Amino acid sequence: MAANLAGGAVLLVCLVTVALSAFALRLSRRTSDFYVAGRAVSPQRNAAAIGGEYLSAASFLGVAGLIYDQGVDALWYPIGYTVGYLVLLVLVAAPLRRSGAYTLPDFAEARLESRLVRHLCSVLVVVIGWLYLVPQLQGAGFTLRLVSGAPLWVGPVVVVLVVVLSVAAGGMRSITLVQAVQYWIKLSALAIPAGVLLAVWWGSQAPGLQVTDAWVLPGSGPTGGGHSLYRTLSLVMALALGTMGLPHVVVRYYTNPDGTGARRTTVRVLVLLGLFYVVTVVYAVLGRAYLPTPGAGVRPDTVVLRLPAEVVPGLAAEVLLAALAGGAFAAFLSTSSGLALAVTGVLNQDVVRPVLARVVPGDASEVAGFRIAAVVAVLVPVAGVGSFPEVPLAAFVTLAFVIAASTFFPLLALGVWWPRLSVQGATAGLVTGALFATAAVASTVLTDRPDGWPAALLAQPAAWIVPLVGTVMVGVSLLTPTGIPRGAARTLVRLHTPEDITG
Numbered sequence: 001m002a003a004n005l006a007g008g009a010v011l012l013v014c015l016v017t018v019a020l021s022a023f024a025l026r027l028s029r030r031t032s033d034f035y036v037a038g039r040a041v042s043p044q045r046n047a048a049a050i051g052g053e054y055l056s057a058a059s060f061l062g063v064a065g066l067i068y069d070q071g072v073d074a075l076w077y078p079i080g081y082t083v084g085y086l087v088l089l090v091l092v093a094a095p096l097r098r099s100g101a102y103t104l105p106d107f108a109e110a111r112l113e114s115r116l117v118r119h120l121c122s123v124l125v126v127v128i129g130w131l132y133l134v135p136q137l138q139g140a141g142f143t144l145r146l147v148s149g150a151p152l153w154v155g156p157v158v159v160v161l162v163v164v165l166s167v168a169a170g171g172m173r174s175i176t177l178v179q180a181v182q183y184w185i186k187l188s189a190l191a192i193p194a195g196v197l198l199a200v201w202w203g204s205q206a207p208g209l210q211v212t213d214a215w216v217l218p219g220s221g222p223t224g225g226g227h228s229l230y231r232t233l234s235l236v237m238a239l240a241l242g243t244m245g246l247p248h249v250v251v252r253y254y255t256n257p258d259g260t261g262a263r264r265t266t267v268r269v270l271v272l273l274g275l276f277y278v279v280t281v282v283y284a285v286l287g288r289a290y291l292p293t294p295g296a297g298v299r300p301d302t303v304v305l306r307l308p309a310e311v312v313p314g315l316a317a318e319v320l321l322a323a324l325a326g327g328a329f330a331a332f333l334s335t336s337s338g339l340a341l342a343v344t345g346v347l348n349q350d351v352v353r354p355v356l357a358r359v360v361p362g363d364a365s366e367v368a369g370f371r372i373a374a375v376v377a378v379l380v381p382v383a384g385v386g387s388f389p390e391v392p393l394a395a396f397v398t399l400a401f402v403i404a405a406s407t408f409f410p411l412l413a414l415g416v417w418w419p420r421l422s423v424q425g426a427t428a429g430l431v432t433g434a435l436f437a438t439a440a441v442a443s444t445v446l447t448d449r450p451d452g453w454p455a456a457l458l459a460q461p462a463a464w465i466v467p468l469v470g471t472v473m474v475g476v477s478l479l480t481p482t483g484i485p486r487g488a489a490r491t492l493v494r495l496h497t498p499e500d501i502t503g
Helices: 002-025 031-039 043-054 057-070 072-091 093-098 104-112 115-148 154-203 228-245 247-254 259-290 300-311 314-356 363-387 393-417 423-446 452-459 462-479 488-496
Strands: none
Touching: 002 115, 002 154, 002 314, 043 154, 043 247, 043 259, 043 314, 057 072, 057 115, 057 259, 057 300, 057 314, 057 393, 072 093, 072 228, 072 259, 072 393, 093 247, 093 259, 093 393, 093 488, 104 115, 104 247, 104 314, 104 393, 104 423, 104 488, 115 154, 115 247, 115 300, 115 314, 115 363, 115 393, 115 423, 154 259, 154 300, 154 314, 154 363, 228 247, 228 393, 228 452, 228 462, 247 259, 247 314, 259 300, 300 314, 314 363, 393 423, 393 462, 423 452, 423 462
16 A cells, blocks of 8 residues: 555656646747746746755755764755855856856856867766766665665666656756746655654654764764864865856756846745755654664665654555655656756757757757757666665765866856956866866775775865865966957956846
8 A cells, every 4th residue: 555655656746747848848949948948937936946956865865864864963964055055146146147158068168268168068067967867866766666665776767767758858948847846846745744743753652862972963973084174164165166066056047037037046045945954854853763773774865754654653654655755756856857957958069969960950950969968868877876886865966066066166156257267277177176076086985985084085075176176277377378268358247247237
């Protein structure tokens, strides 16, 4: 019975996703509809869509699992995720919209007038997108297995099929509608069961919180293991600055009508994220009351899904589990759709369309190339899911934030605010950030980490890589003034001039 209800909830979410995509398909006709939804998305809908795609498996299941397993230090994860949008609001939200770009590589090429920088950015967008997609697919696998007993491969396959149908059907215009709806599905699916579980715990002779010093004392959780202050600062830096460099986040700012709309969108996003993350803490606390330890071989990420059976009996637990399973799948689908769309845009513009344009003339090559690229964008990460170790979801996603913070944050911050950024400086910085961040990520995921400071520096490398990359970009730019684009001053004026002045 429980498996049937949970499977039905997952199926319902998938059908709603496909139906909304089909509904929006009739609105997608032009190139700008596929890439940026015609640049006509209101701040209200765009904020909900950003919340829909940003609140991923790491947020729906991973944050509660980390707080439950590793203590109060894990609260830095939701704080960092949310602060990232405040940084975005202050530094680049409106200028990104005024750039007129479709993708991050588009912006880089327009600002620096360099195909080389564009190609570097394209590679980074694809790498970050695929790295971020892997935990979404892993989460879909173990969620569907837990609630229905299905094999691990079924979850990723279901997500891939729905995402391909959604993205290829109508591009950004379809995905915007889908993700805006999915945010409210996720919030309701998480908040309503949390309220029921909290009420039952509060009103019954339920167990008290089973906590230890390691759970409640700072410095002993995910930022512990020695040098906890450094680890905490570096983690928050990676999450806050990495948000600005996530391709599926940045592309959303190209869909607003103007820079003012981009700022209003960000303010609303801060509210929506805050509402969501407060609820995740409830599951972590209740988990400590009813499931003091995860148990041998049990992922802490599953605490959200395992709680209903521990708190309420029979059918009520099955209904709550079905709601949570549906909400979790909405998280996997919405984030995967946003990532697939960001990677699709880059693959189409830089790889597929140039080849396809030789045989298919006009706009037909644009749309056909977009749909081919959408398939490639999701097939590669699903093929590699089994080769990655089962790192906690929130921790795995943090690795993508580290690469984004180490590469795109310096590029965007300097590109928007510093007129003397040269092509050589940007190139040197991107290569430096990519090499160091990738090496740190690889050592974290694939090898046994050393002890002491080397462990801290490799586990949380943003605090030293980001300043290093910024220094490289500035230093090389000062040494290569001939590499400053001729139109840099004109571009910066456009980025910082409100639309009501420019007409």
